[in-house]
Amino acid sequence: MSIDFHPTAPRPVEETEPLRDSRETNPMFNDQKMKLGLFGTNCSYGLVMSHAPSTYEVTWAHTKEIAQRADALGFEALVPIARWKGFGGTTNFNGNCFETYTWAAGLAEATENIAIFATSHLPTVHPIVAAKMATTIDRISGGRFGLNLVMGWVTPELAMFGEQRQQEDRYAFGQEWIDYVLQLWGEKGSFEHHGTYFDGVNLESYPKPVQAPRPLLINAGNSKSGIDFSARNVDINFASLDTLENMATYTKSLRTKARDEYDRDISTMTYGLVVVRDTEKEAKQAFQSVIDHGDWDAAGNVMKIAGMESQSFNEQIKQFQERFIAGWAGYPVVGTPEQVVEELGRLNDAGMDGMIMGLVDYNEEMKYFGEKVMPLMVQAGLRHE
Numbered sequence: 001m002s003i004d005f006h007p008t009a010p011r012p013v014e015e016t017e018p019l020r021d022s023r024e025t026n027p028m029f030n031d032q033k034m035k036l037g038l039f040g041t042n043c044s045y046g047l048v049m050s051h052a053p054s055t056y057e058v059t060w061a062h063t064k065e066i067a068q069r070a071d072a073l074g075f076e077a078l079v080p081i082a083r084w085k086g087f088g089g090t091t092n093f094n095g096n097c098f099e100t101y102t103w104a105a106g107l108a109e110a111t112e113n114i115a116i117f118a119t120s121h122l123p124t125v126h127p128i129v130a131a132k133m134a135t136t137i138d139r140i141s142g143g144r145f146g147l148n149l150v151m152g153w154v155t156p157e158l159a160m161f162g163e164q165r166q167q168e169d170r171y172a173f174g175q176e177w178i179d180y181v182l183q184l185w186g187e188k189g190s191f192e193h194h195g196t197y198f199d200g201v202n203l204e205s206y207p208k209p210v211q212a213p214r215p216l217l218i219n220a221g222n223s224k225s226g227i228d229f230s231a232r233n234v235d236i237n238f239a240s241l242d243t244l245e246n247m248a249t250y251t252k253s254l255r256t257k258a259r260d261e262y263d264r265d266i267s268t269m270t271y272g273l274v275v276v277r278d279t280e281k282e283a284k285q286a287f288q289s290v291i292d293h294g295d296w297d298a299a300g301n302v303m304k305i306a307g308m309e310s311q312s313f314n315e316q317i318k319q320f321q322e323r324f325i326a327g328w329a330g331y332p333v334v335g336t337p338e339q340v341v342e343e344l345g346r347l348n349d350a351g352m353d354g355m356i357m358g359l360v361d362y363n364e365e366m367k368y369f370g371e372k373v374m375p376l377m378v379q380a381g382l383r384h385e
């Protein structure tokens with residue numbers, strides 16, 4: 001027996017059309033020269049694999065307080081980490097964490113202006129479900145939603161869902177996944193999707209998101225296929241790079257690729273641990289304290305997964321492990337408020353349009369950042385009131 005579920009009357013425009021241009025609603029498109037965000041405030045220990053003293057904890061009240069503080073300061077972004085399992089060690093790093101779509105929905109309601117992201121491991125969620133969840137969060141937030149597209153990277157956690165695909169195939173799957181989601185966000189009436197990984201007929205998805213032409217998309221792939229995926233699909237790529245020179249070269253080539261091959265614009269941003277104190281000595285001591293209290297076992301596990309276990313232990317590896325412990329191998333920014341602003345300026349000159357930060361104690365250090373660093377960023381022309 002077949003039943004015709006097609007609507008017999010035209011759908012109202014509030015269901016069928018995106019409501020507003022994303023450039024008007026999403027702060028990631030605002031005109032602040034150096035955008036600011038927080039990274040990892042949904043997962044235990046955030047970006048530090050360390051027992052360094054901190055009031056940070058993964059409770060709803062605490063994550064909400066941090067989000068509201070960032071929002072009140074005028075930060076642009078809250079980007080969560082997608083994690084299903086900890087990295088072991090004495091901290092079980094990141095193991096206690098909130099799922100990111102539902103976290104984003106809660107914070108969308110609790111904030112006013114900041115962009116709220118979900119970080120999605122694409123193989124773990126069907127495009128029809130993801131498109132609908134994203135639309136719902138976009139509606140709750142009035143067009144402030146962003147989606148971080150992760151193909152799957154950490155094999156032991158993705159193994160919880162079944163066998164992980166090989167790298168190339170992960171991005172091929174990701175391409176079809178996002179194409180399918182774009183159909184669901186954009187197409188009116190009933191449509192079909194036929195691909196390698198998904199097959200669907202009599203499809204529909206109402207309402208459409210707030211943001212036109214689609215909600216903001218980001219990706220942090222840095223491999224050849226990851227970079228190509230970013231150039232083709234997303235608004236912002238997050239670079240994981242160690243020097244300003246590498247960032248400048250990376251940004252230039254990614255922008256050229258997006259323009260030449262896909263006729264698109266893309267920007268780049270980065271991430272890392274920020275430690276700012278009244279004096280350089282105090283800042284360096286606080287950074288060193290993270291390393292001194294480091295969870296070397298968890299860091300070792302992360303590095304093994306990142307494919308570095310084949311190298312023998314030497315000074316270089318130790319330094320790298322320190323970078324993992326203090327900021328998930330991001331770009332560390334450590335110093336006085338003046339020094340931190342100078343470094344953010346150098347990152348900006350190297351092509352980074354923003355930084356999503358880890359802080360050892362997000363809630364407490366945000367207060368200091370707002371008071372001491374933000375005014376200097378305005379003076380330096382990196383931001384305006």
Ligand SMILES: Cc1cc2nc3c(=O)[nH]c(=O)nc-3n(C[C@H](O)[C@H](O)[C@H](O)COP(=O)(O)O)c2cc1C
Binds near residue numbers: 149152221
């Ligand atoms: C800023 C940033 C955020 C990321 N967030 C996550 C995450 O939450 N969960 C995850 O499994 N991988 C995350 N990744 C991993 C990337 O999506 C990507 O898989 C990784 O950088 C390796 O690049 P590749 O996939 O091109 O090899 C993140 C990477 C960066 C630099």
